[in-house]
Amino acid sequence: MKNSEIENIYKKYYKNLILYAVSLTGNLHEAEALVQSTFLKAILSYKKTGSIKFWLSKVLKNEYLNTLRHKAKFIDNPDEVFATSESKYNDYENPIDILIQNENIKEIANAISLLPEKYKMVIMYNVYMQLDDSEIAELMETSESNVRKIRHRARKKLSEILSNNVGGF
Template sequence: MSQVDIIERCKQNDRRSQMVLYKQYCDAMFCVANRFVKNTHDAEDVMQEAFIKAFQKLHQFTGEVTFGAWLKRIVVNKSIDKLRAEQERWVQIDDIPLSIADDNDWVIEETISIDEVKQAIEQLPEKYKYVVMLYLMEGYDHSEISEILQISETASRTQLMRGKLKLKELLKHKRNGTGS
């Protein structure tokens, strides 16, 4: 059965087809959620909520993007909603651009490990962390990030540039042994 057939059957509330789709994407979507919420239980909850929403809104899936990309966006949004709900306040991302950075300038010391980069990202202020995660780890562009976080593309670029500078500073301290 093709992906299109499975999706069409899911649109008709066919539970077996829904289970096929779920099994096909659950592991990848769990990983996406877990990168954001950093807690296995919360990531499972986010993933379940995302699948429920996806099956409820499946009629809105037009096929312009792959089903996996469409579902991933739902998971990312649900993850961010979960993080926002857990916090008493959400730091507003300001819309004041410093300058447009070259998004491809992500060179770091070869001695810095991937885990050290991930740890440094976790130390970023929230307003930078989400943009950096969406851009670097999830591969979204500024248009998509602005839509997901409900900010302007300019704010996305600005926050990415500031986050990148802060990330490089954190990694520099790590390399020099002055970090934690």
């Protein structure tokens, strides 16, 4: 793979991968390290068959699981991540808009962290990585119809959590 191709892939998928990694690790610095090792391993092992986005997602998931095995660490509350990293990802110029967006991000991230693991994974793959049902099904080793059911239940549960917590956590 040429350097320009690698650079284009990096620019195209970095933001989605970092969001996915932050949602897994709960820590921006760990997420950045995870994404870096993901790109390195994915680029070295990619066979140019299938979607690079899918391959990056799969490598990131496996890298995260390897990290968990080595560190025996679990996902923490994502508040500290979003307290330091929202400005990196936002395009708003008005401070009020930034504050509102930051609070919404924190609220949604907290709600997602309360979901059962399989619900959380489907939401992360679908929203952060923008994978389709067949790719999610392959990653989770289940059927596409099961992915759709899980996503429906996850959204319903997420809606319940958010509506029960109107006014803050």
